[in-house]
Amino acid sequence: MNPNNNNRSVSRVYHGGLKKNLPITPRPPVAAAPQRAPAPRPTAPITRRQDNKLNMSDTFSSNAAGELTGIKMKKPGAKRFSMPRTRPNIGSASQIKHGVKHTIPPVAPDTFRIIPLGGVEEIGMNMTIFENEHDIIIIDAGFKFKEEATPGIDYILPNTKYLEERKHKIRAMIVTHGHLDHIGALPYIIEKIGMPPIYTRNLTSLMLKKRQAEFPHVPDLDFKIIEGNEGVVIGQTSVKFFGVTHSIPDSMGIIIDTPYGWITTPGDFKLDHIDGKPTDDEEEYYILLDGKNVLMLLGESTFIDYPGFSSP
Numbered sequence: 001m002n003p004n005n006n007n008r009s010v011s012r013v014y015h016g017g018l019k020k021n022l023p024i025t026p027r028p029p030v031a032a033a034p035q036r037a038p039a040p041r042p043t044a045p046i047t048r049r050q051d052n053k054l055n056m057s058d059t060f061s062s063n064a065a066g067e068l069t070g071i072k073m074k075k076p077g078a079k080r081f082s083m084p085r086t087r088p089n090i091g092s093a094s095q096i097k098h099g100v101k102h103t104i105p106p107v108a109p110d111t112f113r114i115i116p117l118g119g120v121e122e123i124g125m126n127m128t129i130f131e132n133e134h135d136i137i138i139i140d141a142g143f144k145f146k147e148e149a150t151p152g153i154d155y156i157l158p159n160t161k162y163l164e165e166r167k168h169k170i171r172a173m174i175v176t177h178g179h180l181d182h183i184g185a186l187p188y189i190i191e192k193i194g195m196p197p198i199y200t201r202n203l204t205s206l207m208l209k210k211r212q213a214e215f216p217h218v219p220d221l222d223f224k225i226i227e228g229n230e231g232v233v234i235g236q237t238s239v240k241f242f243g244v245t246h247s248i249p250d251s252m253g254i255i256i257d258t259p260y261g262w263i264t265t266p267g268d269f270k271l272d273h274i275d276g277k278p279t280d281d282e283e284e285y286y287i288l289l290d291g292k293n294v295l296m297l298l299g300e301s302t303f304i305d306y307p308g309f310s311s312p
Contacts, residue, residue: 176267261295
């Protein structure tokens with residue numbers, strides 16, 4: 001046998017202990033199975049609303065949805081990041097135009113509008129607008145302290161654009177007490193809103209004057225000192241004041257009289273108590289609210305989710 005001959009027609013195998021030469025029988029070629037075109041997928045019915053918009057709550061195929069909306073639909077099982085983040089041009093969300101200035105209607109007669117510019121579900125930046133048909137009264141102007149989520153920022157100021165556009169209606173600013181989360185923003189915004197007079201107690205006015213010395217470019221503030229439970233008329237709005245207990249002296253609450261009742265806010269306050277029972281002097285602060293038509297109470301809620309009392 002020639003060892004260089006690669007075209008061998010026999011194969012040597014061992015069967016039953018004997019060497020035999022058996023011919024190699026080639027296998028016949030297997031015919032390929034004919035290819036069939038896939039059957040078309042049945043499409044579910046597509047319905048439209050009366051306003052001729054696609055009803056996305058109905059079941060439909062992705063092909064049909066793409067034909068109707070012109071948007072490439074994501075196939076089942078596709079990864080989230082494999083498709084661009086697009087919103088179908090259907091439904092009410094497509095009617096919102098970003099970057100367009102929306103007109104806020106004026107306050108109707110015998111209507112009171114309350115707008116918190118800060119201090120809601122957060123600590124700091126306390127500033128609230130009270131507006132009726134004729135007057136705007138601002139309560140407090142604090143800033144928000146920096147947080148771990150705001151690196152490189154010292155403080156955050158309230159957005160006063162609404163007030164700047166209506167400064168002709170601003171009659172006064174009322175400051176309840178002298179903590180920075182209630183007075184910190186005042187030097188930065190007071191000129192923008194027309195330098196309104198400031199109604200506050202004596203100690204708070206002294207603290208504001210001391211802080212104002214750090215801003216010599218800002219004009220002098222116009223203070224209206226409030227003592228005791230007196231009342232004043234600001235513009236065409238009647239306002240009353242009452243003292244409250246807090247961790248800083250000369251803190252006060254506010255009552256705004258409306259045709260429908262009193263809108264009351266004590267500002268930041270604590271309750272002076274003995275063994276959990278408010279003292280007689282503490283009850284005297286709030287006796288003027290007894291039996292009155294209090295339409296709304298805007299209460300301070302810091303640490304309200306903790307049981308017990310805090311010391312003033």
